[in-house]
Amino acid sequence: MIEPSAEKGSRIRALSVWFVLVAVSLAATFAAALSPLLQWRDLIYQLASFSGILALILLVVQPLLATNILPIPERFNARRVHRFLGLVLLGLVLVHVAALWVTSPPDVVDALLLVSPTPFSLWGVIAMWALIGAAAVVALRRLLTLRFSIWQKMHLGLTAIAVAGTIAHVLLIEGVMEQISKIALCVVAALAFFAGFRSRRKRI
């Protein structure tokens, strides 16, 4: 039986996680929407910028959702939501890369071939492949017939690379994101991953 005070404590914790997530995400998104750089970017380039920011926000959500640190209403199946948002995240990354490709094909080709002059492109591509790998591990779970602990290590290892690569990618870029909210969102992404990793046995 759960003590009333313990229940109250967990509700406060849940609310504060939700609050921090929403506050930091909205601050980063609105600050980016005010960027002067946007006026010199056409619609497709703006789409590339914001799909990247939304993907970063989902990267914060995913580990919290998978471990119930970010509780959602009971009528939703948290695991199904985690899986669905994983697909959305993958879609956002593909939109990000495709829209950048339309904006400047040679720069994206350089990045994908790992010969870009900018190190953040390399981190972005590493993160993208790690994310594709993490999603593939999920999609092929039955086919792989791995023990759960091994499968989980693979998924967590790949997502760790995706999170670390994304943070390096984001911090090195001079783009539409405002500096302080960008750093805050990156710190929250790292914390969310560590919190999720520590609670990996309390999986949904």
Add this chain to the structure above:
Amino acid sequence: MNNPVLSRRHLLAAVGGVLVAGSSRLTVPAQAEGLAPTRTMRGGANNYRPGAPTVERIGGGGFTMTGRVRRAGDGKLLPGQRIQMWAHTTEGHERDAHSHGATLTDANGEFMMDMPQIVPAFGQAHGHLAYDSGEFKTVFLRPVMASSRDTSLHVEFVLEPA
């Protein structure tokens, strides 16, 4: 004990010899190696459009791209060389034709182009320049601005004969 191999006299002679050898290298006139040619930078040719028109200025101007063109080896200043440049600016993307323009170096091998303010694109505030006239080997540069608030950028071309 007097060491016949490492006596003071030997040492002085050896040091002197090294100094003479070293300084004499510096005085050899017109070294064959001399000024090293500028290498094409990674990504320098991205969004390049061959044959950009020679223009007085690109768009409304406001940002100054300056540079100097010299010959590899002897460092001779090269007048009349055509340098092409393009960037993501307040007036257009790199791929847009109106973001491209070319100019010629003056009698001192220097060039200057008035162009719109460069703004960060693909994560860095950077410009693109090309020498592609054929007399010398083609070179593509992609200089990065120290700060995206800078209103000028200077580049050096050292060309080697094709």
